[in-house]
Amino acid sequence: MTIENPQPLWQPDPQRIADAQITRFQAWAAEHHGAPADGGYAALHRWSVDELETFWKAVTEWFDVRFTSPYTRVLGDRPMPGAQWFPGATLNYAEHALRAAATRADEPALLHVDETHEPQPVTWAELRRQVGSLAAELRALGVRPGDRVSGYLPNIPQAVVALLATAAVGGVWTSCAPDFGARSVLDRFQQIEPVVLFTVDGYRYGGKEHDRRDVVAELRRELPTLRAVVHIPLLGTDAPEGALEWPALIAGDQEPVFEQVPFDHPLWVLYSSGTTGLPKAIVQSQGGILVEHLKQLGLHCDLGPDDRFFWYTSTGWMMWNFLVSGLLTGTTVVLYDGSPGYPDTGAQWRIAERTGATLYGTSAAYVMACRKAGVHPGRDFDLSKVQCVATTGSPLPPDGFRWLHDEVRDDLWIASVSGGTDVCSCFAGAVPTLPVHIGELQAPSLGTDLQSWDPSGRPLVDEVGELVVTNPMPSMPVYFWNDPEGTRYHDSYFDTYPGVWRHGDWITVTSRGSVVIHGRSDSTLNRQGVRMGSADIYEAVERLPEIKESLVIGIEQPDGGYWMPLFVHLAPGAVLDDALLGRIKQTIREQLSPRHIPDEIIEVPGVPHTLTGKRIEVPVKRLMQGTPLDKAVNPGSIDNLDLLHFYEDLARKRS
Structure with missing residues (x-):
């Protein structure tokens, strides 16, 4: 996947760059801690990861962090976990x-x-x-x-x-x-x-x-x-x-x-x-x-x-x-x-x-x-x-x-x-x-x-x-x-x-x-070796005015096959007829990849989320694989448990 060099949507003007605290920090860190004075953000970032201890020491000095007892060194133990x-x-x-x-x-x-x-x-x-x-x-x-x-x-x-x-x-x-x-x-x-x-x-x-x-x-x-x-x-x-x-x-x-x-x-x-x-x-x-x-x-x-x-x-x-x-x-x-x-x-x-x-x-x-x-x-x-x-x-x-x-x-x-x-x-x-x-x-x-x-x-x-x-x-x-x-x-x-x-x-x-960012890797869609994040599908499908929200999962089948359903929650008044089904498939084919056209498009009464508003893909995937509801998901973490019963019933009917 080569990403060409498009024109930026926005570029900060020279005054904004000069006034930014990160610009002043870089000049100061160059003078006091050996950070690169030139090369802009890319050079500063490279230095910040290559010289991790010096960088974090510089941050504490720049922001005047008040240590009541001094530290012996910036990073005592480096290995993760346990740094x-x-x-x-x-x-x-x-x-x-x-x-x-x-x-x-x-x-x-x-x-x-x-x-x-x-x-x-x-x-x-x-x-x-x-x-x-x-x-x-x-x-x-x-x-x-x-x-x-x-x-x-x-x-x-x-x-x-x-x-x-x-x-x-x-x-x-x-x-x-x-x-x-x-x-x-x-x-x-x-x-x-x-x-x-x-x-x-x-x-x-x-x-x-x-x-x-x-x-x-x-x-x-x-x-x-x-x-x-x-x-x-x-x-x-x-x-x-x-x-x-x-x-x-x-x-x-x-x-x-x-x-x-x-x-x-x-x-x-x-x-x-x-x-x-x-x-x-x-x-x-x-x-x-x-x-x-x-x-x-x-x-x-x-x-x-x-x-x-x-x-x-x-x-x-x-x-x-x-x-x-x-x-x-x-x-x-x-x-x-x-x-x-x-x-x-x-x-x-x-x-x-x-x-x-x-x-x-x-x-x-x-x-x-x-x-x-x-x-x-x-x-x-x-x-x-x-x-x-x-x-x-x-x-x-x-x-x-x-x-x-x-x-x-x-x-x-x-x-x-x-x-x-x-x-x-x-x-x-x-x-x-x-x-x-x-x-x-x-x-x-x-x-x-x-x-x-x-x-x-x-x-x-x-x-x-x-x-x-x-x-x-x-x-x-x-x-x-x-x-x-x-x-x-x-x-x-x-x-x-x-x-x-x-x-x-x-x-x-x-x-x-x-x-x-393409989405979670534990719910990534992998069709014939072509990997795609669920976010890519949502972005394309939810442009259609009839689609209020969607949820897509990819399920590895016991026989080695792969089943990829797309669940759609329709906008009021919309109908999942052949015309809309065709437009959904055409949208995915043209904007993403023909391999990621869903095997089935299923109308649902809603898309379940965590309490912090994230779509829950993996638990729905587990339900569809036959995992009991109480094992597939923690009910207390979901915004609408009734919705999950709908997916559970769907899985039961399919099996």
Whole structure:
């Protein structure tokens, strides 16, 4: 697969390149640490992976990371898994997240927006005061370094305060969104045995109130390790018996006391989607997240004190943790709690306008929904402050790039990024000094030795291969919870290529240095040796106005054959007749490959997703192979279990 040299969709002008923090960093690192002064981003990236220790030392100096105890070296142990970063060092993540309060006390640290779309500011001074008060109360409750503190909370300022107060005392934060049902939350929280639970009585979404008091009562019953439950009355109800009241816990006026913890001390627990078993409880460290997020947000996203950072997310997705880390760069963080499309599809653009967002992040699915709904963001909203629109969650199709360019602004930096919960960061994506090509991520991130490998471990260029990372990154998990021997951790990433992180995505690294993501490698479609990511099929098929959403799987048959069905969820009023069947097949034949025309096209009532919005391909594949539902999927991780019964019935009929 040779990728020709097309014209870029966007190119930063010379002034923008000169002003970018990454440009200033390169000049400074050249002077102080031997980085290449010339050769632009490609040379800087090469140096950052060849001289890994020098690069990360430079990052800590550039961003003035405060080590209260010095480190003995940057990388103690290098082999993966088990790489040891900055041994000997102590620091505190929350202390760095609140540093801007010293110089910008009365400016907004947070802008909270709900479905009324009216921003409510929380100043840096107020955020620091609330964190100081809550941290003191947590200590009074007996929370000690290493204790777990959990939140069943929407994307509201209270969640940020609770995370930072937990980090300040050296506790370990974890959260789930309140649209998760009790079973999903317990599958996560029971693994880590929290001592404190922050809860809401309910939330508002799509113009409706959703009462969650029964779920909270069940969580209290089923989490025996809880010493305290904190009630946040979003819907205005009284605290249940025995619960503490949020306003009382943040009423104090003491300076935060920041526990100085080792670099690899756990900061938070994130969870894999858990579609085929209990979600993996992924533990990332205070120091690892601090330096990775400073690099990613400060250099790659080019964020600083003049910026406003909005990403549509919930507290159940790693993008929320990433969003909160915007505070590390002194940026004002926009928290939106509500439906992405309420009261209309253009809602997120309205929020970007009203908050003055400079970096606006959303999902590829939302961009494509706006395109389909005929939204005109640039015409209908003042988006003059938006410098960058970033997308993640799934690959942004080429049509999505074109639509953003045409409908938002032709001088728009479009950053499609890809990483994962596993590292709470990006392997590849935004670089403010590089051109943007349609359908491509700009480049691998600094310090990330991202490669595409064939099955025998040979690097590929301009060919599809496995996404691997051959050097450790500071935000890689320090361990999984309840995995004392590290076997589950090892098997998740290091089973295929010993000592090399295999992520489970198909990618192409182009000869220009950009990256194309093709979808998950464990659900890749392999017809007669031609491999294709499911994302390629979705992009082509979902251009058809009759197709609301689709799901494709490839199943190796016992007789050596291969069955590839395409499931289609039709738009209202559409009919899967011969004409539409013909157009679907013609679209795939002409745009992708004749080999990837599905063997069957099956109308379905909907496409199942994980709770974080990803289509679940592998569990549906397992159902179709005859695996019982309870073995094929963890029911608590799915947005609509009834849908899976439909696929289960379908599999039964076929067999």
